[in-house]
Amino acid sequence: MQDTDIEIAELAKALAHPARLRILRLLLATPGCIGGDIVDAVGLAQSTVSEHLRILKAAGVITGEISGPRTCYALNPAALGPLAEFISTLTAPSAAVCCVPNDKELS
Amino acid sequence: MQDTDIEIAELAKALAHPARLRILRLLLATPGCIGGDIVDAVGLAQSTVSEHLRILKAAGVITGEISGPRTCYALNPAALGPLAEFISTLTAPSAAVCCVPNDKELS
């Protein structure tokens, strides 16, 4: 159980920064892939943004594959499953099982 | 929008620690109120636990009212609404509006 808690804490930590939330919103709003445009959007140094991307990737929230000279980032929402499940447990003790199986699915 | 992101980041930060997750689980499993039993359960020093409780209370995730010589803590899951909403947006881009209005309600 502590094992799961550590995993959930890691996920929460990945979301615990405004810049990373902004990056995720940006990835959500971008249909295909996205490269260094992120740097301009968040207004931080390139190295700082790269570090945030690394953290998100380490948490599994995003995926990054090298596509030529640039890197293609994409969302991986399924990774947030354990965290979403935990929050559901807290917010809806009786209706934890809603209508979407949001802990495993998604392409 | 950055305003909301900061709020969500604060909520995520409140969940970004195994000890705090454990405390929340404990509060969830405890029907009524709970006092210093938390200290025994998490296995940390009393001052450390008190600090975690303070962080959770500052984030609005729990409420604590003084009840005689001890303090009564209780969950306040509604506070996690913005975070839950954000995660839903990521995990279910097309089905963001599920069947539960989990951003405002709850007693």
Next chain:
DNA sequence: TTTGCCAATCGTCGATAGACGATAATTGCG
């Protein structure tokens, strides 16, 4: 009032996170 218990606060320490500039590494183009 005095004593004892429980919780909050203070001060301190080490560890970690966040930001930056500078510096590589890799790819595509001329």
Next chain:
DNA sequence: CGCAATTATCGTCTATCGACGATTGGCAAA
């Protein structure tokens, strides 16, 4: 091959977090 563009990594600095012991404050019972 050499150059420009893009991203990752390194080193450094500051700020914050997490844990602890010690102390303070409040409340109830003796």
